[in-house]
Amino acid sequence: MSGWLTEAVPRGRIAAFRTLIYLFVAADLVVFTPWVRTRASVPGELYQPLLVGRLLPLPTPTPTVVAVIFWALLLLAVLAATGRAPRLLGWTVCALYLEWMIIAMSYGKVDHDRFGLLVALAVLPTAGRARHGDTTRTEAGGWALRVTQIAVICTYFLAAWAKLRFGGLDWLTGSVLARAIIRRGTDLADLVAQVPYLLIVAQFGIVAFELFSPVVFLLPARWRLAMVGFFYSFHVVTIATITISFAPHLAAMTSFLPLERVRPLVWARRLAGRDTSGSTSTDVDTAATPPDQERIGAGTKPTPLDDQAPALGRPAGP
Secondary structure, rough: OHHHOOOEEEHHHHHHHHHHHHHHHHHHHHHOOOOHHHHHHHOOOOHOOHHHHOOOOOOOHHHHHHHHHHHHHHHEEEOOOOOOHHHHHHHHHHHHHHHHHHHOOOOOOOOOHHHHHHHHHHHHHHHHOOOOOOOOOOOOHHHHHHHHHHHHHHHHHHHHHHHHHHHHHHHHHHHHHHHHHHHHHHHHHHHOOOOHHHHHHHHHHHHHHHHHHHHHHOOOHHHHHHHHHHHHHHHEEEEEEEEOOHHHHHHHHHHHHHHOOOOOOHHHHHHHOOOOOOOOOOOOOOOOOOOOHHHHHOOOOOOOOHHHHHOOOOOOOO
16 A cells, blocks of 8 residues: 555656646636735625634734735745755745635635645645656655545545435435526536436436546556546536636646646757757757768768778768
8 A cells, every 4th residue: 555655756757746836826817816815905804714713823814924825925925946956945835825724715605626736736745856857766756746636536436425425315416506507607508408317317417427436546557548538528518508627626637647748848949950059950959960960950961982891891071
């Protein structure tokens, strides 16, 4: 079990995951949850903190408190995305974002799509330093990703448990999706709703999918990625029909993906005609290109003597 929890992964994957998560936190503040800043104008007596907010000596949200958390978190999340001071910046971002979520969710509504992201922020500082493209494997980083993965799957499984616990079997045969479509459905959802019994079938499918989501850990790597792809497709359909994005959950779910293979800066340099060292190149990396091909890429054609040099046993060139 300990070997599974700490399965080593490339440090480059940790670096990529860290950058993605911290950039998402910055984007979350200005794109997905800017409404949290409006809590500063709500009377203090309406603030009913969550349990963690009651256990910790956290202040009642005021304009000053909310503004300080917003700007500090925005700046530090961008800095943390660079990978510098991973523990200091990581723990600070984790604490500030937790407080941001306590403020957001202490007025009557709690979103369960934040669980995986909060766990990711809590464990990323323990992964230590990591550089993009580093193939060295790390067990500490593997543990951070595994714990995040468990949190992501728990979000699914516990959602199904909550449906059956509070709604019972009636949740499966009720009008849950129909109400969601009435409240926030799209034109596509209206078309789906016209198919008899399709919404009921979809509700059975949702609960089955959530209950069996832990199977992802039992699958071989290729099939595991395929199942994670299915998870993403499920959320694409959710966004397209009832406009619920689960964006924080989707960000945390990238912990399943081989993110070290995604090198946007390298791709950008190649598109600009430059290799990773900043020198001009063709589509082939010059670091692994034979000398003759380098001269060809630079516009110099090989001479007959160059072609014969290897066979004559003497150095190529004049």
